[in-house]
Amino acid sequence: MNESATETHKDTTVLGGGRGRGLRVFRRVGGTAALAAALLTGVATSGAAAADSKPASAGQDRPExxxxxxxxxxxxxxxxMQIRVNDERGEWAGSAGVRKLGASAKPPTNGRFRIGSTTKNFVATLVLQLVDAGELKLDAPVAGYLPQFKLNPDITVxxxxxxxxxxxDYTYDVDTEGKPVQGIPWQGKDWVAKRFxxxxxxxxxxxSLSKGPKFAPGERWSYSNTNYVLAKLLIEKVTGSYEREMKQRILQPLKLSRTELPGxxxxxxxxYAHAYYRYEDxxxxxxxxxxxxxxxTWISAAGDMISTTKDxxxxxxxLNNGKLVSAKxxxxxxxxxxxxxxxxGxxxxxxxxxxxxxRLGCGGTVYNHNGSNNGYAALMYSTPDGSKTLTASITSGDADADVAKEFPKALDNLLKTAFCGENAAS
Structure with missing residues (x-):
């Protein structure tokens, strides 16, 4: 997700994420609107299916x-779309729309999906666990751990x-002068041709390194998937296995049996529900x-994980109630x-x-890391103590929606409903 308000020069509207960065942006391609990196347009299904007949809240109705x-x-x-909300009323899971275009079955509320840049929150947590264990230093030069890349020694963990x-960013970025820097195929016809x-x-x-730096280390902020690919390599360097450490330190202790690193x-x-990609051929x-x-592998540890709303x-x-990393x-x-x-945020x-x-006039502070890759998007929100959470999956379809206009409106409505009370969005 390239979510910096300072980078709107390269995208029409920043939605916060994309290219495996969580629901990213609307880019103009040949005069047409295209969704950069994932939440492509969906299908408007009039009278789409309601929640599963027995939601996770043991029959509790949450019409809002x-x-x-x-x-x-x-x-x-x-x-x-499938969603899961945990709050003072208990747990509720529901879905809307269709599992597959042309069919009537709704998405399963226990379905697996690609979580895109939500993966970054898992990776950051794992890195901080290694810092807690004394195996990494948060402000140590990355070059000292990964000398093969000859990184600027001022870049820290x-x-x-x-x-x-x-x-x-090795997908798409702009250089120090604001000129586009093209990386791997990550959208459109080119990505379709190389999606396997x-x-x-x-x-x-x-x-990424062949394109030169965007700015001096620590000088600015700019969302880059390259950072989290390096974080994965850093984990592998100090532990021997990124996948093993993720499983042993996070997935297995929390019994996240439906969360995977697909490789x-x-x-x-x-x-699972099917996801679709609309592109100009x-x-x-x-x-x-x-x-x-x-x-x-095109997005690697910057956005490759598969999970469920429950996991x-x-x-x-x-994480937010303090069970995974130290308070510090x-x-x-x-x-x-x-x-x-x-x-x-x-x-x-x-x-x-x-x-x-x-933003909404209610709801207080929340933490989140949403994500997307082509066809999929994920939402993940929590209050500071972890007592109220919202997790969701969005699968795209075949409609050419005005994402720049409709997504912020729909997201605000959902957040207001979940975090401000059942009647707040009515």
């Missing part, structure tokens, strides 16, 4: 939440997690394809950089900090 997610579908933002390293291609982490990092695997195991000629299967809820609640490092995680203002270390009172 059902109405809020139905708005995503009705606006054309989603073919399908903290800067990777905070997006202040100055490293160019396998990239290595070293390849992605070296591509090069292209499929999704277990129940030739001038004025649009196509829609099923992108449920795709090789996630995301369990993880984010545990949790406080560091929540210190926002002042230049990182965006739709989702301001960025700390792998976490967005947002004052809903300022």
């Amino acid at each position: 939440l059902q109405k809020a997610i139905q708005a995503f579908v009705d606006s054309g933002l989603a073919a399908g 903290r800067m990777l997690l905070q997006h202040t390293s100055g490293l160019i 291609h396998t990239y290595t982490d070293e390849e992605l990092v070296r591509l 090069t695997r292209t499929d999704i195991r277990g129940p 030739a001038p004025g000629q649009w196509k829609v394809i099923d992108v449920t299967r795709q090789n996630p 995301l809820q369990m993880f984010f609640s545990a 490092l949790l406080a560091e995680m929540r210190k926002p950089h002042p230049e990182s203002a965006a739709l989702y 301001r960025y700390g270390l792998g976490t967005w900090v947002q004052d809903l009172n300022q």
Whole structure:
């Protein structure tokens, strides 16, 4: 997600995320609106399916939440959506829209989905756990751990997690003069042609480095997927295995059995909703394809994980109530950089900090890290103590929705409903 308000020069509207960065932006491509990196347009399904007949709240009816997610579908933002809310009323799970275009079944509320840049919150948590264990130092030079890349010695571990390293995003970015810097194919016809291609982490990092720095380390803030690919390599360097450490330190202790690091695997195991990608195949000629299967190595640890709304809820609640990192490092995680203002708040270390009172007039402080990759989007929010959470999956369809207009409106409505009381959004 490139969520900095300072970077609107390269995108029409910053929605906060994208290119595996959580619901990113609207870019203009050949005069047409395209969604940069994931939440593509959905299908407007009139009278789309309601929540599962037996929601997680043991029969408790939450019509206000059902109405809020139905708005995503009705606006054309989603073919399908599933949501889970935990609060003082208990747990509720529901869905709207369709599991697959052309079918009537709704998305399963226990379905797995690609979580995009929400992965970054897991990675940042793992890095901070290694800092707690004394295996990494937060303000140590990354070059000391990964000498093969000949990184600027002023780039620290903290800067990777905070997006202040100055490293160019290997997907798409702008240079020091504001000129576009093209990286790997990450959208449109080019991405479709290479969606099963396998990239290595070293390849992605070296591509970024070949473009030169965007600014001096620590000088500014700029969201870059390169930072979290390097964070993965850093974890591997000090522990021997990124996947093993993620499982042993986070997934297994929390019993997140439906959360996966897919590697090069292209499929999704277990129940899931299909996701679609709308792109311009030739001038004025649009196509829609099923992108449920795709090789996630293009986004690596910046956005490749697969999970469920339940697992995301369990993880984010545990993190925010202090079960995963020390109080000292949790406080560091929540210190926002002042230049990182965006739709989702301001960025700390792998976490967005947002004052809903300022944005909505109610709701207080929440922490979040939303995410997306082509066809999928994820929402993950929590109150500071982890007692109230909202997690959701959005799968795109075949409609050409006005995302820049409709997404902020639908998201605000959902957040107001979940965090300000059941009648707040009515």
